[in-house]
Amino acid sequence: MDDLLQEFIAETRETLEALSGEIVAWEANPGDRARLDAIFRFVHTVKGSCGFLDLPRLARLSHAAEDVLAAVRAGERAPDRALVNAVLAVVDRIGELVEAIDAGAGLDDSGEDLLIAALAEGSEEVVQVAAPAAQRAAARSVRLNVDLLDRMMSGMSDMVLARNELSRRLRNAEVDPQVEAALERMSATVADLRDTVTRTRMQKIDALFSALPRMVRDTAASLGKSVTVQIDGAEVELDREMIEVLRDPLVHIIRNSIDHGIESPEDRRAAGKREHGRLSVAARQSGNQIVVEIADDGRGIDTERLIRKLADAGRDERALRSLSERAKHDLVFEPGLSSKDEVSEVSGRGVGMDVVRSAIEQIGGRVDLDSQPGKGLRILIRVPLTLSIIPTIVVAAAGQRFAVPRQAIEEIVSESSDSIRVDRIGSAEVATVRDRRLPLVELADVLGIGGNVCPMHTMLAIVSVGEGSYALRVDDVLDNEELVIKPAAPAIMATGVYAGQTLPDSGRPMLLLDCGGIARDAGLQFVHDVLAEEIEEAAETEAEGVQALVFIDLDGARRAVPLGVVDRIEQVDADAIRHAAGRLRLTIDGRIIPLAARRDIAGAATWSILRLKDGVSEIGYAIAEAADIMTLPAEIVPAGAPGPIAGAVLLDDEPVELLDPHWLFAEHGEDGANSEVAPLCLLTGGEDGWMRTFVQPMLETAGYRVTLDSSASADVVLALDGAAEAHAARAPVVRLRSARGCEGDGSIWRYDRDALLGALASVARGK
Amino acid sequence: MMDRLFLIAHVAGQAVAIGADQVESVVDIGTIVAVPRAGGHVRGLAALRSRVVTVIDTVAALGMTGGQDASRAVITRVDGHHYALLVDALDDVAPFVLQPLASGVPLSEAWQRAGIGLVERDGEPILAIDLTALVPASPAQAA
Numbered sequence: 001m002d003d004l005l006q007e008f009i010a011e012t013r014e015t016l017e018a019l020s021g022e023i024v025a026w027e028a029n030p031g032d033r034a035r036l037d038a039i040f041r042f043v044h045t046v047k048g049s050c051g052f053l054d055l056p057r058l059a060r061l062s063h064a065a066e067d068v069l070a071a072v073r074a075g076e077r078a079p080d081r082a083l084v085n086a087v088l089a090v091v092d093r094i095g096e097l098v099e100a101i102d103a104g105a106g107l108d109d110s111g112e113d114l115l116i117a118a119l120a121e122g123s124e125e126v127v128q129v130a131a132p133a134a135q136r137a138a139a140r141s142v143r144l145n146v147d148l149l150d151r152m153m154s155g156m157s158d159m160v161l162a163r164n165e166l167s168r169r170l171r172n173a174e175v176d177p178q179v180e181a182a183l184e185r186m187s188a189t190v191a192d193l194r195d196t197v198t199r200t201r202m203q204k205i206d207a208l209f210s211a212l213p214r215m216v217r218d219t220a221a222s223l224g225k226s227v228t229v230q231i232d233g234a235e236v237e238l239d240r241e242m243i244e245v246l247r248d249p250l251v252h253i254i255r256n257s258i259d260h261g262i263e264s265p266e267d268r269r270a271a272g273k274r275e276h277g278r279l280s281v282a283a284r285q286s287g288n289q290i291v292v293e294i295a296d297d298g299r300g301i302d303t304e305r306l307i308r309k310l311a312d313a314g315r316d317e318r319a320l321r322s323l324s325e326r327a328k329h330d331l332v333f334e335p336g337l338s339s340k341d342e343v344s345e346v347s348g349r350g351v352g353m354d355v356v357r358s359a360i361e362q363i364g365g366r367v368d369l370d371s372q373p374g375k376g377l378r379i380l381i382r383v384p385l386t387l388s389i390i391p392t393i394v395v396a397a398a399g400q401r402f403a404v405p406r407q408a409i410e411e412i413v414s415e416s417s418d419s420i421r422v423d424r425i426g427s428a429e430v431a432t433v434r435d436r437r438l439p440l441v442e443l444a445d446v447l448g449i450g451g452n453v454c455p456m457h458t459m460l461a462i463v464s465v466g467e468g469s470y471a472l473r474v475d476d477v478l479d480n481e482e483l484v485i486k487p488a489a490p491a492i493m494a495t496g497v498y499a500g501q502t503l504p505d506s507g508r509p510m511l512l513l514d515c516g517g518i519a520r521d522a523g524l525q526f527v528h529d530v531l532a533e534e535i536e537e538a539a540e541t542e543a544e545g546v547q548a549l550v551f552i553d554l555d556g557a558r559r560a561v562p563l564g565v566v567d568r569i570e571q572v573d574a575d576a577i578r579h580a581a582g583r584l585r586l587t588i589d590g591r592i593i594p595l596a597a598r599r600d601i602a603g604a605a606t607w608s609i610l611r612l613k614d615g616v617s618e619i620g621y622a623i624a625e626a627a628d629i630m631t632l633p634a635e636i637v638p639a640g641a642p643g644p645i646a647g648a649v650l651l652d653d654e655p656v657e658l659l660d661p662h663w664l665f666a667e668h669g670e671d672g673a674n675s676e677v678a679p680l681c682l683l684t685g686g687e688d689g690w691m692r693t694f695v696q697p698m699l700e701t702a703g704y705r706v707t708l709d710s711s712a713s714a715d716v717v718l719a720l721d722g723a724a725e726a727h728a729a730r731a732p733v734v735r736l737r738s739a740r741g742c743e744g745d746g747s748i749w750r751y752d753r754d755a756l757l758g759a760l761a762s763v764a765r766g767k
Numbered sequence: 768m769m770d771r772l773f774l775i776a777h778v779a780g781q782a783v784a785i786g787a788d789q790v791e792s793v794v795d796i797g798t799i800v801a802v803p804r805a806g807g808h809v810r811g812l813a814a815l816r817s818r819v820v821t822v823i824d825t826v827a828a829l830g831m832t833g834g835q836d837a838s839r840a841v842i843t844r845v846d847g848h849h850y851a852l853l854v855d856a857l858d859d860v861a862p863f864v865l866q867p868l869a870s871g872v873p874l875s876e877a878w879q880r881a882g883i884g885l886v887e888r889d890g891e892p893i894l895a896i897d898l899t900a901l902v903p904a905s906p907a908q909a910a
Contacts, residue, residue: 154818158816161814161816400800400801400803447803447804448803448804449801449803486819487848488802488812488819488821488848489809489821489848489850489902489903490846490848490903490904491805491806491809491821491902491903491904492802492805492809492821494806495802495804495805497804498802501812501819502819503814503818503819507814508798508800508814509800509811509812509813509814509819510800511800511802511812
């Protein structure tokens with residue numbers, strides 16, 4: 001996250017510097033559309049990044065400025081002097097804030113409300129306050145021109161070749177051992193240096209992906225949706241520059257997906273879908289490209305609405321309607337289009353997609369859409385592999401060497417191995433590898449080079465391409481090597497079987513094979529049953545509930561504990577457990593934590609301990625052994641009285657006691673820990689786990705303890721949609737409602753976070 | 768009419784003139800690695816310092832039976848890719864005046880495509896060719 005922040009700061013600073021000219025020009029001529037657009041893009045980008053980085057103040061400022069500028073762009077407001085001044089004040093403020101963040105200094109937010117208010121129509125002109133010059137922190141990173149890195153890389157390759165040449169010549173001559181040693185040393189240094197230089201350009205795409213789960217969660221929560229995100233291929237390495245270019249488009253697309261694509265839980269239920277929307281983000285290398293795929297299972301692109309929007313904006317509706325379905329989908333790339341009627345905080349006003357496309361195309365990439373009305377939208381971003389370093393396996397066919405991306409290879413087996421069987425079926429060959437039947441492709445045949453191989457000594461590389469797997473027969477597997485792949489000449493790429501060319505240390509050019517292209521060329525067709533997978537996964541998630549660890553307790557009873565509080569299970573020596581200061585304590589990792597046990601601890605050399613954590617404190621719980629991880633059913637028969645057991649549940653037709661972690665922490669947790677002072681908030685209502693999923697984490701972050709156990713003596717009850725009645729007598733109640741609007745009954749809309757926390761705080765204080 | 772610099776090279780037993788602005792360098796090509804399945808005039812790949820260049824069989828590209836053993840090549844750059852066009856020999860670089868092709872010279876199709884005019888060296892007419900026309904285009908470009 002720190003890296004991202006640094007990049008954001010550097011980028012914003014640079015853009016601001018570049019923008020200062022535009023700002024002055026716009027001030028001089030407020031009617032200048034190009035300047036207006038430049039400033040609009042700036043605040044829009046800042047807004048997007050702020051959401052990503054959780055910088056609420058900047059987000060508020062930039063959003064406000066964006067609103068006003070959008071109004072100007074739409075011709076709803078005139079860019080008068082007051083407005084220009086107000087916008088410029090906001091832009092200045094953004095610059096100050098960024099400097100303050102960089103310096104780690106605070107900047108009081110007085111005046112920000114004024115700045116935002118000044119943007120409103122008919123407000124007074126803002127008086128520019130001369131801000132105290134913020135201290136500029138010493139830069140921790142340097143921004144380099146990528147050209148420079150390119151030159152460094154190219155010089156590096158020359159150096160490697162020169163070293164190879166040198167060592168070749170020395171091999172043919174009588175050489176002083178000292179010269180040889182010096183050459184060795186140089187070789188090692190060159191190798192190291194090459195590695196470093198290479199890394200300066202490469203970055204795992206994880207740098208981009210790691211922040212996504214949080215962003216998805218927050219975005220979804222703010223919209224009252226529930227979205228699970230799955231991320232694959234985070235280890236794919238990509239040119240740093242590409243990663244930077246991909247960042248904003250990815251954020252835009254994901255936000256659009258959550259905001260426009262995935263429906264509300266109610267709509268999803270009505271459409272017969274799972275309530276949880278699903279979003280998957282995956283990166284993979286395919287041929288000479290890196291493909292980033294963002295797929296959701298929402299409603300797809302609403303072409304009808306797109307056409308209406310564009311028609312309203314003065315386009316020829318008949319022409320639009322006569323477009324092919326695909327072309328209609330592509331209408332989302334039209335500039336200045338919002339596919340949602342309401343402008344929302346989240347995805348803004350649809351500047352997204354056209355900006356996304358132009359950003360990707362600038363680096364020679366492409367954006368493809370695959371929209372299935374009612375089923376979901378899949379967006380494929382393809383960017384070229386140029387200068388990407390990829391790990392490869394070097395294989396030989398008919399005496400020539402080829403590189404295969406290691407990512408594509410599942411395993412390599414020798415054809416003479418006993419576990420491999422190769423059969424001829426009609427004109428084709430099929431390899432059976434451990435019960436998997438795979439089509440077999442002979443590399444030399446595909447390439448049309450003399451395939452005169454003795455089958456006993458060939459190797460099979462099991463290659464996985466997006467849709468399926470096949471066995472690629474090669475003469476030999478020689479090496480693995482990390483290679484800088486560059487696109488080959490068009491005439492070579494046109495063969496469809498190569499992904500690029502490279503110059504390995506040997507100094508002999510080598511071709512990188514395109515495994516997908518070879519499969520296509522060989523006529524392999526994989527039937528990929530996406531639907532079946534979907535259903536399978538649906539069945540899995542259908543049962544989604546609270547997961548619990550089932551274990552055998554010291555007294556022999558089967559008990560369960562919610563998995564969320566189990567940090568880990570550990571074996572400890574008996575002498576790590578002591579009675580000290582009036583209770584059982586466990587020494588572990590250099591700390592002492594309280595230990596709960598259902599009977600005396602004695603008689604064994606080691607004990608299994610569950611380490612339970614509530615985020616603040618930690619306790620141990622001694623068990624006999626862990627049994628299983630199971631999903632808790634919805635019905636829990638509560639225990640009669642508060643105690644270590646919260647209640648009983650039926651697991652596999654067997655009653656299992658469920659531990660009450662809350663009670664355990666209250667009883668055994670360290671005194672003076674937060675849990676003693678934080679008000680306990682009881683959540684009630686909302687059948688689908690909404691309270692647990694959304695409210696609980698939020699409250700815990702805000703310093704509350706949370707329980708769902710209605711028998712707990714809560715300090716305050718948070719009730720959704722009238723579920724409060726049963727508890728009304730015991731504790732003050734804050735009521736939430738699912739529906740937006742219809743205020744007046746004292747309840748709070750459930751996504752009004754500030755009001756919710758405010759109400760809770762005032763109740764908690766009042767007790 | 769302005770004089771332009773031309774490189775006079777020998778291909779398929781005759782002299783041709785190549786605009787010096789198209790020539791990045793003139794090199795001796797080492798080992799050529801074959802590119803299976805690539806079209807007829809792609810001889811393969813060769814390393815040129817830290818770069819990989821695509822080696823073009825110039826004779827084949829001019830529509831004649833290829834198979835030349837030349838190791839000298841003219842390096843040119845087309846659409847960001849480097850190509851080495853094999854030539855038999857190189858004479859010199861000198862300024863010439865580019866004249867239009869005399870009408871009615873019956874050139875074969877490949878020569879026709881490459882030819883851009885004539886230069887005259889001591890009374891001997893030499894065909895000036897455009898190297899770009901000898902580089903095989905991707906199908907998309909050809910379309």
